[in-house]
Amino acid sequence: MTSGRPQDARMSKNERREAAREKAKQLREQQRKKDIRNRAILIGSLSVVVVAIIVGVTLVIVSTLKPAGPGPANMASDGIVIGENFVAQTTPGLQPGESPVAAATSDPNVADIRVYLDYMCPYCGQFEATNNEQIGQWVSSGAATVEIHPISILDRGSQGTKYSTRSANAAACVANYSPDQFWAFNTLMFQNQPEENTSGLDDDTIKGLVSQAGAQNLDQIDSCIDDGEFKSWVADSTSRALQGPLPGTSEEKVTGTPTVLVNGQKYSGSLTDANAFSAFVVQVVGSAESTPTPTPVPAG
Structure with a gap:
């Protein structure tokens, strides 16, 4: 129980x-x-x-990040050479790992002007505004050639848009697909140059300048700009310019922009005095008789 x-x-x-x-x-x-x-x-x-x-x-x-491809055609020296009547010298594009080849110069009486520039660089803008007209006269008449090297050293000055790289890539696109309009495009880029420490021109505006320059193959150039087809080349060519050696000159490397060479000799004069640059060209070429004509005048 x-x-x-x-x-x-x-x-x-x-x-x-x-x-x-x-x-x-x-x-x-x-x-x-x-x-x-x-x-x-x-x-x-x-x-x-x-x-x-x-x-x-x-x-x-x-x-x-795209694998490195060939560089732009007509820029085997890492620059494009513009000659008489603004016709570009044609060359194949550099293959990955190849070194730039100095452009051939045959006539010592023709001034060989080389400019390393960044489209965001205000000092490049000063040099272009001062000397574009007179260099254009020399080139048009065959008294000079101009070799333009777009490089990218001021991406930090475009509020994250990498304008220096984008604009240099666009220049390479024009060189590749419409080289004879490169001079006109380059001129327009500086006439519309944005201030440093701004976002720069957007790609659509750059494409508008390409069209305004009269470039051919616009669809291919537009795609080239949109796709950043030559951005790897821009990085490589910029590195080559900054590390040196620069082909065809005793100047070791680019230490700032603009770097301007005449027959291999560096110009260190005023960027805002056309007569100073003209006098330098006269001195380098050797005599007034063999100097580019007409006589340069300061740009307005």
Whole structure:
């Protein structure tokens, strides 16, 4: 006969203590297993997140970094040579890993003017505004050639838009697909030069200047600009210019823009005095009789 009292009331003190210990052990084991499951779920979730991040970063890198391809045609020296009547010298594009080849110069009486420039550089803008007209006269008449090297050293000055690289790439696109309009395009780029530390011209505006320059193959040039077809070349040619040596001159490397060479000799005079630059050309070429004509005048 039972009295109706709970069973554990009949347990001894030691039995109750042992039962409590066993219960606590079971609870601890249940909690341990729960912790293991939660940890496994957390690690699995973090792994999925990490893999997703890695995949995302990889896709971004693959989509933005293209393997190095050939450089633009007509720029085997890393610059484009413009001659009489603004006709460009034609050359194949540099293959990856190839070194630039100095443009051939045959007539010592023809001034060989080379300009390394950045389209964001205000000093390049000063030189162009001062001397574009007189250089254009010399080139048109055959008294000089001008070799233009667009490089990218001022991306930091365009609020993250990498204007120097984009504009140099656009110049390479014109050189590749419509070289005889390069001089006109280069002139327009400086006539519309943005101020440093602004976002620069957007790609659509640059494409508008390409059209205004009378370039041919506009669809190909537009795609070239949109795709950044020659951005790898811009980076490589800029590195070559900054590290040197510069082909066809004793000048070791570009230390700033504009770097202007006449028959291989560096011009260090005023950027805002057309007569100073003309006098330098006269001196380098050797005599007034063999100097480009007509006589330069300061740009208005």
